[in-house]
Amino acid sequence: MATRVFWNNTDPDDPLARALQPPFDESLEERAVRIRQQEEAARVSKEIDEEIAVARKAYERRKRAIKILLLGQAESGKSTTLKNFQLQFSPQHFGKERAAWKTIIQLNLIRCIKRLLEALQEEWESSLQTTTASSIAKGKGVAGRTPTTPGVRFSTSPLNDHHRRIRMRLSALLPIEDELMRKLLPDNVSGGRDVCVRAGSGWKGVLAALSSNSSTLDVPRNPQPPPLVSAMKGASRPGTGNSQFKDKDNPSAVLAACRDDIVTLWEDTVVQAVLKKQNVRLQDMPGFFLNDAGRVAAINYEPTDDDIVRARVRTLGVEEHHFTMENGALPGTEWYIYDVGGSRSVRQHWIPYFDDVQAIIFLAPLAFNLTLEEDAKVNRLEDSISLWREVCQNPLLSKTTLILFLNKMDILQATLAAGIRVAKYVPSYGDQPNDVQHVTKCANVSRTLSAAAAHRFV
Numbered sequence: 517m518a519t520r521v522f523w524n525n526t527d528p529d530d531p532l533a534r535a536l537q538p539p540f541d542e543s544l545e546e547r548a549v550r551i552r553q554q555e556e557a558a559r560v561s562k563e564i565d566e567e568i569a570v571a572r573k574a575y576e577r578r579k580r581a582i583k584i585l586l587l588g589q590a591e592s593g594k595s596t597t598l599k600n601f602q603l604q605f606s607p608q609h610f611g612k613e614r615a616a617w618k619t620i621i622q623l624n625l626i627r628c629i630k631r632l633l634e635a636l637q638e639e640w641e642s643s644l645q646t647t648t649a650s651s652i653a654k655g656k657g658v659a660g661r662t663p664t665t666p667g668v669r670f671s672t673s674p675l676n677d678h679h680r681r682i683r684m685r686l687s688a689l690l691p692i693e694d695e696l697m698r699k700l701l702p703d704n705v706s707g708g709r710d711v712c713v714r715a716g717s718g719w720k721g722v723l724a725a726l727s728s729n730s731s732t733l734d735v736p737r738n739p740q741p742p743p744l745v746s747a748m749k750g751a752s753r754p755g756t757g758n759s760q761f762k763d764k765d766n767p768s769a770v771l772a773a774c775r776d777d778i779v780t781l782w783e784d785t786v787v788q789a790v791l792k793k794q795n796v797r798l799q800d801m802p803g804f805f806l807n808d809a810g811r812v813a814a815i816n817y818e819p820t821d822d823d824i825v826r827a828r829v830r831t832l833g834v835e836e837h838h839f840t841m842e843n844g845a846l847p848g849t850e851w852y853i854y855d856v857g858g859s860r861s862v863r864q865h866w867i868p869y870f871d872d873v874q875a876i877i878f879l880a881p882l883a884f885n886l887t888l889e890e891d892a893k894v895n896r897l898e899d900s901i902s903l904w905r906e907v908c909q910n911p912l913l914s915k916t917t918l919i920l921f922l923n924k925m926d927i928l929q930a931t932l933a934a935g936i937r938v939a940k941y942v943p944s945y946g947d948q949p950n951d952v953q954h955v956t957k958c959a960n961v962s963r964t965l966s967a968a969a970a971h972r973f974v
């Protein structure tokens with residue numbers, strides 16, 4: 517058998533060749549061992565050569581690929597832009613992630629329900645009163661009942677026992693949320709009201725596996741009566757072989773069991789009045805799916821493309837998305853899109869990506885009446901403007917193409933149509949007309965920035 521050796525110099529004066537010479541008195545066994553070692557060394561060397569060739573090819577491919585960095589404050593729409601891009605130009609890749617998004621959408625719905633239940637709880641607590649002789653005389657009491665003894669606590673809320681019962685049943689969704697969040701973020705980072713994911717943690721794989729496992733569970737197609745009730749009473753125990761134990765950990769089954777309650781509670785006029793009174797606009801929450809609850813909470817729910825685009829996860833860190841364009845102007849080209857977290861505490865992680873991308877797409881939502889979630893003193897529009905200014909003036913980006921997307925136009929139009937005045941929230945806006953055209957012009961500060969103006973697109 518031919519043996520490949522590292523060093524093939526047979527010059528007797530060469531010190532390395534001399535050192536590698538087999539000893540004169542080498543036995544047959546020693547020779548066999550030596551040859552085996554040489555063969556092993558040759559195999560390892562070949563493997564290393566192949567790995568280097570693969571890495572070089574990947575490096576060349578990456579060098580030729582189009583690399584884009586998405587920037588902007590939290591909730592500016594970076595991940596949504598990425599999803600829209602994938603949906604448009606790489607639909608097969610987009611479709612493969614459907615299972616992971618299903619769980620995120622279910623979590624988004626559960627978060628909305630949680631906020632709704634909190635608002636109801638606040639209403640009950642704020643309406644609690646203690647009877648006094650005068651309140652009894654006025655006939656005040658719990659819906660339809662008049663307390664007759666002074667010192668008894670009662671509620672003056674229009675919410676009644678029917679709402680209370682629904683709320684109790686829906687509270688079974690909360691442990692599901694905790695459990696899913698533990699699987700998504702084992703280090704338990706709080707994302708405030710949002711579902712969070714850590715970049716590079718393989719969260720889509722974790723969720724896709726969860727989603728396919730839960731669809732193979734023995735779940736009732738028409739959960740009547742809801743399995744949830746027995747789960748809440750602790751009737752199902754592990755090891756009993758009762759499929760209802762599995763159901764209580766399965767988001768699809770629990771949501772299906774709660775579906776009618778969710779729809780009933782959300783559509784209830786008294787509940788809507790309470791939300792209005794408390795100034796709680798759940799429809800403005802990122803990842804709002806209560807209007808779709810009948811569909812999303814169905815046992816056989818499959819997310820639509822639109823659901824996936826609307827789903828909300830807060831990005832922590834920087835996520836690299838690599839895909840090949842399937843259609844469009846450049847089919848077959850490889851793209852790397854970096855999606856970053858936008859909240860103030862994570863913006864320092866953007867810098868290492870600055871010198872490796874050809875273009876930056878900067879998302880600036882025209883949310884003039886909102887403040888940052890991480891700092892309620894900072895107006896979102898003003899933050900976007902100063903952030904865009906910093907990006908434009910960064911010397912590391914002097915050769916990078918910068919593209920400004922003025923985002924969430926639909927929200928701007930609705931806000932202006934509701935008569936909300938920009939100057940009230942952004943004093944520097946002055947007495948300019950309160951219309952889309954002027955707000956857009958105000959946000960487009962790039963015109964005033966001198967640095968590398970040739971590379972700015974708006």
Ligand SMILES: Nc1nc2c(ncn2[C@@H]2O[C@H](COP(=O)(O)OP(=O)(O)OP(=O)(O)O)[C@@H](O)[C@H]2O)c(=O)[nH]1
Binds near residue numbers: 596801827829924
């Ligand atoms: N109405 C409306 N909503 C939008 C638009 N673009 C994005 N959204 C919503 O805004 C929310 C935040 O969008 P994301 O894309 O998750 O924001 P992000 O910039 O990635 O946020 P972080 O990951 O926290 O930095 C989501 O619920 C989106 O559905 C838009 O043009 N109009």
Ligand SMILES: [Mg+2]
Binds near residue numbers: 595596
């Ligand atoms: Mg994001």
